[in-house]
Amino acid sequence: MAQHAPATVVTANALRSGKVVWLTASDDWSHEMRAACVYLDAAQAEAALARAQARMGEVVGCYLAEVRPTPQGPEPLHFREVFRRDGPSHAARIPA
Amino acid sequence: MYAYTDFDTAFLAERNRQFRAQVARRLDGSLTEEEFRPLRLMNGLYLQLHAYMLRVAVPYGSLNPAQLRALADIAERWDRGYGHFTTRQNIQFNWPALTDVPDMLDALAEVGLHAIQTSGNTVRNVTSDHFAGAAADEITDPRPWAELIRQWSTDHPEFQFLPRKFKIAITGSPRDRAVTRAHDIGLRMVTLDGAAGFEVIVGGGLGRTPMLGKVIRAFLPASELLPYLEAILCTYNLLGRRDNKHKARIKIAVHENGLEAVRDLVEARFAEIRPDFDPAATEAELGRIAAQFRVPLSKSAPDTAYHDARAANPAFRAWADTNLHPHRDKGHAVVTISLKAHGASPGDATSSQMRAVADLAERFGYGEIRVSHEQNLVLPHVELGNLPLVWQRLKAHGLATANVGLLSDIIACPGMDYCALATARSIPVAQEIATHFERLKLEHDIGPLKIKISGCINACGHHHVGHIGILGLDRAGVETYQITLGGDGSEDAALGARTGPGFAYDQIVPAIERILRAYLRLREGRDETFLQAYRRLGLSPFQAALYELDSADAA
Numbered sequence: 001m002a003q004h005a006p007a008t009v010v011t012a013n014a015l016r017s018g019k020v021v022w023l024t025a026s027d028d029w030s031h032e033m034r035a036a037c038v039y040l041d042a043a044q045a046e047a048a049l050a051r052a053q054a055r056m057g058e059v060v061g062c063y064l065a066e067v068r069p070t071p072q073g074p075e076p077l078h079f080r081e082v083f084r085r086d087g088p089s090h091a092a093r094i095p096a
Numbered sequence: 097m098y099a100y101t102d103f104d105t106a107f108l109a110e111r112n113r114q115f116r117a118q119v120a121r122r123l124d125g126s127l128t129e130e131e132f133r134p135l136r137l138m139n140g141l142y143l144q145l146h147a148y149m150l151r152v153a154v155p156y157g158s159l160n161p162a163q164l165r166a167l168a169d170i171a172e173r174w175d176r177g178y179g180h181f182t183t184r185q186n187i188q189f190n191w192p193a194l195t196d197v198p199d200m201l202d203a204l205a206e207v208g209l210h211a212i213q214t215s216g217n218t219v220r221n222v223t224s225d226h227f228a229g230a231a232a233d234e235i236t237d238p239r240p241w242a243e244l245i246r247q248w249s250t251d252h253p254e255f256q257f258l259p260r261k262f263k264i265a266i267t268g269s270p271r272d273r274a275v276t277r278a279h280d281i282g283l284r285m286v287t288l289d290g291a292a293g294f295e296v297i298v299g300g301g302l303g304r305t306p307m308l309g310k311v312i313r314a315f316l317p318a319s320e321l322l323p324y325l326e327a328i329l330c331t332y333n334l335l336g337r338r339d340n341k342h343k344a345r346i347k348i349a350v351h352e353n354g355l356e357a358v359r360d361l362v363e364a365r366f367a368e369i370r371p372d373f374d375p376a377a378t379e380a381e382l383g384r385i386a387a388q389f390r391v392p393l394s395k396s397a398p399d400t401a402y403h404d405a406r407a408a409n410p411a412f413r414a415w416a417d418t419n420l421h422p423h424r425d426k427g428h429a430v431v432t433i434s435l436k437a438h439g440a441s442p443g444d445a446t447s448s449q450m451r452a453v454a455d456l457a458e459r460f461g462y463g464e465i466r467v468s469h470e471q472n473l474v475l476p477h478v479e480l481g482n483l484p485l486v487w488q489r490l491k492a493h494g495l496a497t498a499n500v501g502l503l504s505d506i507i508a509c510p511g512m513d514y515c516a517l518a519t520a521r522s523i524p525v526a527q528e529i530a531t532h533f534e535r536l537k538l539e540h541d542i543g544p545l546k547i548k549i550s551g552c553i554n555a556c557g558h559h560h561v562g563h564i565g566i567l568g569l570d571r572a573g574v575e576t577y578q579i580t581l582g583g584d585g586s587e588d589a590a591l592g593a594r595t596g597p598g599f600a601y602d603q604i605v606p607a608i609e610r611i612l613r614a615y616l617r618l619r620e621g622r623d624e625t626f627l628q629a630y631r632r633l634g635l636s637p638f639q640a641a642l643y644e645l646d647s648a649d650a651a
Binding site for chain 2 (some may be wrong): 017
């Protein structure tokens with residue numbers, strides 16, 4: 001089946017901690033990308049984004065990130081989102 | 097070292113009280129993010145990829161031990177036990193929670209530090225020669241002037257909403273270690289008929305439109321510095337473009353209007369406002385400031401310990417050869433502490449490393465520490481006889497890497513590992529170049545070399561003025577690295593030339609190796625540095641080496 005628009009997830013940073021969060025199917029915020037609700041429909045995604053943006057006391061900078069749905073959960077399409085999910089790639093080398 | 101006055105202390109306390117209230121109003125919903133964002137940026141608080149980031153100003157790169165210890169404590173208490181020293185001589189904390197930032201700012205204020213004007217379209221922290229007041233090659237310590245500029249520019253009511261950010265660098269030495277020609281204003285101390293003054297350079301900057309600054313005034317009497325700076329800022333405030341963020345820096349205003357037109361406007365404004373400034377008051381304030389910067393050097397340890405250690409210990413000798421710079425006093429040396437251990441993140445220091453440096457500065461360094469724009473720390477005044485002991489202590493904390501000015505002394509911006517603006521990673525590229533050439537044992541053979549890496553077009557990693565510059569870009573969703581050669585941030589400043597098509601992440605280290613192997617083949621001898629060889633030979637032999645060997649990568 002042809003995909004007109006890629007699947008997306010709603011992501012943001014938590015207002016208080018600044019940490020990366022994803023919107024789940026129950027409209028909660030999770031620190032785990034695999035818990036994110038994947039929107040296959042662009043209109044649904046925009047609606048979820050609008051709901052998330054209204055929660056200004058919880059998060060900052062909401063946007064839709066493109067993903068590839070897999071049985072293990074959504075996989076980012078762009079490497080920027082991989083770093084947001086996994087943290088700095090040099091982390092193991094931060095001096096102890 | 098210079099200590100803030102009661103005025104500064106009260107000012108900081110009031111600003112921090114205001115910001116604490118602003119954070120509370122954001123958290124209770126009284127302020128939207130759109131309303132809060134400019135307020136947090138005015139206090140150095142960014143939102144990055146994984147977390148908030150607090151950028152703390154290190155005025156003209158000078159710290160005292162109490163300040164460095166406070167930074168170590170803050171890193172440990174509210175961050176992840178390390179800080180990142182930046183190419184603007186500042187320090188950034190990468191993981192603070194918004195709710196902790198008011199307490200962090202109060203802790204900074206206790207030692208006279210702050211995050212004001214480390215962001216936003218204002219005059220940013222003034223940067224300076226990290227060897228100021230110590231180097232043998234210096235005319236005058238520029239920091240009293242830098243402090244005067246700090247006082248003048250902080251909260252200056254006319255310059256809080258400039259068209260774009262504004263960076264001033266100042267050096268007191270003909271050896272330009274402050275990259276003055278890559279700043280909105282660069283100030284170089286010069287003398288004319290015995291009188292002290294400045295060569296004023298305007299319109300330099302890197303970023304997406306790199307330009308070297310142009311001399312707008314060949315000699316400005318030192319006492320007229322503030323009205324002249326104010327005249328430039330007034331002119332820029334009116335002339336600078338506000339319609340396009342990418343064309344808003346003063347370099348574009350100078351480029352579009354021409355240096356002569358800008359100079360005429362500046363001189364006209366200067367003539368208008370000069371009577372409002374009292375040169376005698378400036379001199380008096382400068383004298384008060386300068387007295388606090390003076391370091392009374394003493395002699396307690398004989399030089400013999402240094403000479404004996406050099407003769408007996410090759411590791412110490414290697415470190416002394418690369419990490420020391422001649423001091424104005426023959427019995428002292430300027431020590432650069434490398435934050436570039438092979439494989440480390442350039443510019444990162446742990447809390448325990450910061451404390452170790454603070455202790456050394458207190459015990460052996462007249463209480464002075466500097467942050468260099470090359471992301472190292474500096475002990476500007478150490479007696480020769482104490483150097484072996486200082487080296488041992490540094491070694492115990494992983495801070496004695498003998499690589500200053502060499503291949504692995506790489507400048508790298510935070511890149512995609514932290515920065516929300518980045519288009520590619522830069523820290524791991526620096527780490528892999530450093531460890532690769534360490535394995536090859538080629539670093540000392542290659543000799544003086546400045547590699548500078550930026551993870552986006554904004555060029556925080558100064559790649560345009562790297563002997564080898566690396567720019568990380570996002571090309572169709574893939575990290576791609578462009579190489580420039582022949583850049584130079586010194587008094588012979590030059591912008592690097594692009595070699596051609598870029599390289600994938602896993603191809604950039606071999607690409608750098610091909611360039612450097614070509615240099616080793618082509619140089620006239622060990623005395624000819626990479627930059628000298630490049631200037632003699634031009635781009636093409638390096639281009640040939642870079643692309644011919646591996647033409648598939650160049651596609």
